[in-house]
Amino acid sequence: MPHILTMVGASLPGGSESVAAEIVGAFGLSPVSGRILSPDRAVELTLDGDPQDGDGDARAIARTLREALPEIDVAVLPESGRRKRVLLADMDATMVVGETIDELAAALGKEAEVSAITERAMRGELDFEAALDERVAMLGGLATTEIDRLAAALTYSPGAETLVRTMAAHGARCVLVSGGFDRVTGVVRERLGFHADRANHLEVGAQDRLTGTARKPIIDASAKVTTLRETALAAGVALDACLAIGDGANDRPMVEAAGLGIAYRAKPVLRDAATAHIDHTDLRTALYFQGYTDAEMTGGSAQARS
Numbered sequence: 001m002p003h004i005l006t007m008v009g010a011s012l013p014g015g016s017e018s019v020a021a022e023i024v025g026a027f028g029l030s031p032v033s034g035r036i037l038s039p040d041r042a043v044e045l046t047l048d049g050d051p052q053d054g055d056g057d058a059r060a061i062a063r064t065l066r067e068a069l070p071e072i073d074v075a076v077l078p079e080s081g082r083r084k085r086v087l088l089a090d091m092d093a094t095m096v097v098g099e100t101i102d103e104l105a106a107a108l109g110k111e112a113e114v115s116a117i118t119e120r121a122m123r124g125e126l127d128f129e130a131a132l133d134e135r136v137a138m139l140g141g142l143a144t145t146e147i148d149r150l151a152a153a154l155t156y157s158p159g160a161e162t163l164v165r166t167m168a169a170h171g172a173r174c175v176l177v178s179g180g181f182d183r184v185t186g187v188v189r190e191r192l193g194f195h196a197d198r199a200n201h202l203e204v205g206a207q208d209r210l211t212g213t214a215r216k217p218i219i220d221a222s223a224k225v226t227t228l229r230e231t232a233l234a235a236g237v238a239l240d241a242c243l244a245i246g247d248g249a250n251d252r253p254m255v256e257a258a259g260l261g262i263a264y265r266a267k268p269v270l271r272d273a274a275t276a277h278i279d280h281t282d283l284r285t286a287l288y289f290q291g292y293t294d295a296e297m298t299g300g301s302a303q304a305r306s
């Protein structure tokens with residue numbers, strides 16, 4: 001099956017296409033046509049024939065090209081089924097900047113203790129549930145109004161709204177799935193245009209303050225991949241037709257299971273599980289990888305520069 005190579009940069013260096021042609025040539029392929037997805041920023045090249053070793057070669061081509069042009073994001077994907085029908089997206093450090101649990105802890109003066117645990121959990125060094133319980137306990141006594149205040153003031157990742165609204169406008173089912181908290185994901189779902197959200201629920205006690213416990217069972221890595229499977233089933237599509245995107249260890253199973261798994265500015269533990277990476281550009285790149293052009297994009301930051 002023919003493959004398509006997509007290159008995206010804040011601005012693509014001159015000669016990028018000839019560098020790409022030389023690299024795919026070493027794998028016995030050549031570009032037969034090219035298409036501009038975004039002037040000076042995103043281009044795709046259709047390659048003749050199959051990479052000999054399929055997926056392995058596709059990844060090797062992307063890796064070699066990233067080494068040759070270190071400022072760009074690259075994907076090499078089969079031509080058919082490139083546009084996905086389901087989007088599963090992580091929230092913290094993917095759709096929004098930073099980790100909301102750390103910011104909640106900051107309201108209690110406990111950010112340093114909590115963020116040290118978050119960092120290790122996202123690297124996959126700790127049991128996710130135990131690490132969550134430990135941090136949620138530290139949030140005991142926090143007023144729910146603090147959560148609402150934080151949710152209203154989140155910083156969204158560039159391109160997040162465009163990614164969700166464009167896929168939704170083209171018929172994809174878009175679900176936000178998070179090991180964070182439903183009081184926050186509900187706000188993010190509405191703001192970015194997700195159809196649904198799934199996250200952990202913090203128990204609330206007297207005077208609208210957190211009790212320091214999360215409802216069980218919690219949303220962890222396996223609940224995320226279960227949500228992916230359920231969403232695909234309900235949408236009547238195969239996992240191949242799904243895009244999952246995240247940054248941390250608890251995204252690994254869903255990113256591995258989806259036809260297009262994207263590691264966004266990700267921890268090392270997620271990188272080798274992913275089909276493609278976004279390291280240098282914004283979340284619109286997940287649309288370019290699917291062959292969308294600027295003209296097909298909708299949403300608040302569609303015209304924003306990365």
Ligand SMILES: [Mg+2]
Binds near residue numbers: 093247
């Ligand atoms: Mg995350």
